[in-house]
Amino acid sequence: MSDVQYVPSWAQRVAESLGDGPHVVVTGISPSGNIHAGNLREVLVAEAVTNALRARGEEVRFVFHADTVDPLRKISPGVPANFERYIGHSLSRVPDPEGCHDSYAEHFLAPFEAALAEMGVEIEVLRSHELYESGFYADVTREAIERTGELRDILREVSGREMPEHWSPFLPRTASGRLGGRVLKHLPEQRCVVYADEDGWEESADYGRGEGKLGWRVELAARWKALGATFEPFGKDHTSRGGSTDSADRMAREVFDYPVPGRYEYEWIQLRGRGAMSSSKGIVLLPGELLEIMPPGALRRMVLGRDPARALDLDLGTGFPRFMDEYKADTESDPVPFAHLVTVAQTVGEDAEAAAEMLGRGGYEEAAKDGEKLRRDLRYARNWAREPWAPESYRIGVAREEVPSEAAGLDEEQRRYLGTVAERLRDGMGGEETQDLLYSTAVELGVKPKRAFAAVYTALLGKKSGPKAGPFVAGLGAPFARERFRRVSEVTSSSKDES
């Protein structure tokens, strides 16, 4: 099964709880700031349920409702402070803070869409400002305005707050660009409301042409009806008591006469050591950044976790190689351990041929055959090895030309060990064979293995630890390793003799 048709067991259960189709699976995100990996979780939950429904033969429309018409509520980190003046304006009408896209909304939406495309998520992206402008929401808006009293009662009962006397489900856009003129009169024939602007002037707004929008809680129920939604996942911020789904559920049933779509509540993604991901707090990981260190299929599994109803603590440091190895074990026939790829990638740089040779010598001939895949895997490994991901212990730099200065710190016993290993290393020895040789030589000479291996790493890397020694030494090639061990054993001992 390819990654894009991935159906985990929880998604299977959700799909079973939904009735017969056709289905419309909806996911909605407001591009009010960076759209991060936590937001990606919502889309991937929806994708998995879509896959499960399709697997049983259902017809499914899979929609990403980008809330581009939403007002700017607060300034996202990194956005100039003078954007304060756009608060209350639709995100689709606020300029791009960096000037590279048509609007504020597009600036944050575009990288997310690009990541979805790279992951092969086949989703229909709708922009809410376009839906309003095309008249798509005209009927539900009219219905909402006509039932203003009932909607207000529901909001009051669910939220426990008194609602303003002039409350309206519809927020006309005033001449200043702000959403929220006070509605005075409804002219259903003209699809218009008459409203008072900030200065009390009476104006009219055509809700069939997007001259305003429904308030968020009403819009949620209204768009279920307009889109014919049958399933939508929600984060726990929406589903808490008195939250937006509580009011939308009642509005759907009691006002819009529309059945509440199936639901799945997903939990937050935390970044280990930094807390829950939040674009307003500047704690974000962008899907595009994560795609630099792992393939789409791995990202899909990582973000969903075993069960998206549980909070996920993303460990992209020490725990990452193990995650990658589990993923590879599931998807590849003869996987190279990720940590070894990290070693190879840092040893050979961009040279894929040298990498293939090194993998072959280390006992991973199969992996060396698919050049394209190898190049990709090496790129992920190399990117992970950089700041800020890999812990220091994974970072290596093999000094190709010079003997590391740290080698001067090796004692007589360690130097004799390296000299003996140099005599015994034969061309073409595999990774395991080399590992055995390194170990048995240590035992034979009475050198504690920990000190023996420290000598190997010091000679090659200038530090006391490193990747698994056998495949690493074999990967570097016997001629290189022999020469290095011999030079370290001699150079440092002669310098000692002189002193």
Ligand SMILES: [Zn+2]
């Ligand atoms: Zn931009």
